[in-house]
Amino acid sequence: MVDPVREVRNAAPSAPSADWMLDELRQSITSIADDLKHVAEARTRAAKEQAQDSAAALRRGIRQEPFLAIAIAAAAGAALAVAAMPRSRRSFSRWDAWRPSMPPVTRADLYDLADSVQRSATRAANSVPLSSSLERLLEALSKAEPGAPLTAIVEKAGGLIQRLRSAVKI
Numbered sequence: 425m426v427d428p429v430r431e432v433r434n435a436a437p438s439a440p441s442a443d444w445m446l447d448e449l450r451q452s453i454t455s456i457a458d459d460l461k462h463v464a465e466a467r468t469r470a471a472k473e474q475a476q477d478s479a480a481a482l483r484r485g486i487r488q489e490p491f492l493a494i495a496i497a498a499a500a501g502a503a504l505a506v507a508a509m510p511r512s513r514r515s516f517s518r519w520d521a522w523r524p525s526m527p528p529v530t531r532a533d534l535y536d537l538a539d540s541v542q543r544s545a546t547r548a549a550n551s552v553p554l555s556s557s558l559e560r561l562l563e564a565l566s567k568a569e570p571g572a573p574l575t576a577i578v579e580k581a582g583g584l585i586q587r588l589r590s591a592v593k594i
Contacts, residue, residue, distance in 0.1 A: 545591060546591070564581075
């Protein structure tokens, strides 16, 4: 009679043969990695040599035709600048950021603004008595230095008096 346990033990690979297969796989992977390394180094060397040859040819071309080289460099820079700039359909200004939050101004708004400014000026003119304004003017004139030109003081006084008169008439 056949013993199933013995049959499974005989069919199972022995430990030395599994280690041998693992070592063989490691060696093949190592050899593939070495081959890949040599191929990559060869391609790197070839690319480096080609780049050096191209740079030498470019230098020769620049030395032979310097104005053409400058024109090509300027055209390439302009093309790069155009490509790097963001494209917009309309011009952009600093005020564009504020426009969505600002409502449109109408003529009625301007009339309201003028009316409120006029009312504030009237209230300000009525809140300060004319006598105190004249007292401040006389005090400023008395504190003026005698050597200072009187024309500037007189002009300031005249401007103040004109403002007071216009405030009283409003």
